[in-house]
Amino acid sequence: xxxxxxxxxxxxxxxxxxxxxxxxxxxxxxxxxxxxxxxxxxxxxxxxxxxxxxxxxxxxxxxxxxxxxxxxxxxxxxxxxxxxxxxxxxxxxxxxxxxxxxxxxxxxxxxxxxxxxxxxxxxxxxxxxxxxxxxxxxxxxxxxxxxxxxxxxxxxxxxxxxxxxxxxxxxxxxx
Numbered sequence: 001x002x003x004x005x006x007x008x009x010x011x012x013x014x015x016x017x018x019x020x021x022x023x024x025x026x027x028x029x030x031x032x033x034x035x036x037x038x039x040x041x042x043x044x045x046x047x048x049x050x051x052x053x054x055x056x057x058x059x060x061x062x063x064x065x066x067x068x069x070x071x072x073x074x075x076x077x078x079x080x081x082x083x084x085x086x087x088x089x090x091x092x093x094x095x096x097x098x099x100x101x102x103x104x105x106x107x108x109x110x111x112x113x114x115x116x117x118x119x120x121x122x123x124x125x126x127x128x129x130x131x132x133x134x135x136x137x138x139x140x141x142x143x144x145x146x147x148x149x150x151x152x153x154x155x156x157x158x159x160x161x162x163x164x165x166x167x168x169x170x171x172x173x174x175x
Contacts, residue, residue, distance in 0.1 A: 009112050010040060011120055015128030020136060021045050023052035024111050029149050030157035031111070031140050032056060036133045042082035053090050065091040074099050115139065
């Protein structure tokens with residue numbers, strides 16, 4: 001049985017095949033980076049990593065990559081020199097799951113499954129990459145701001161992050 005790549009997914013459009021990749025924060029389930037490209041080579045995933053780091057730096061001035069770990073499957077794009085260099089330059093440790101174990105990266109399996117179910121596989125013929133990008137941007141915004149997650153106490157990822165940030169910043173410093 002063929003096991004789909006849990007981090008990126010590909011599907012046909014009228015203009016050819018496209019792939020979508022995501023970077024999801026394990027703590028909040030927030031999608032921090034995503035990209036749609038006609039190939040699932042290293043530039044797809046390096047650009048997603050760069051977007052995720054940029055998103056965090058833009059939304060949290062205290063953000064640091066210290067102790068961050070990027071977990072992925074053993075796909076060639078994630079084991080490429082370009083991606084390992086991007087991780088090193090970002091100060092992020094890489095972690096690659098065991099081969100053939102779908103449960104090893106269950107969070108991404110779930111996110112990709114939701115993406116396919118809620119957006120891609122709606123008995124729709126996609127015209128091309130531009131349409132997929134537009135619709136994915138809209139879905140990611142909805143997913144981050146409105147989709148409720150049982151693991152987050154039925155809050156959206158951004159609500160969960162905001163509540164956490166409010167809690168952390170309201171705790172007085174002890175001298």
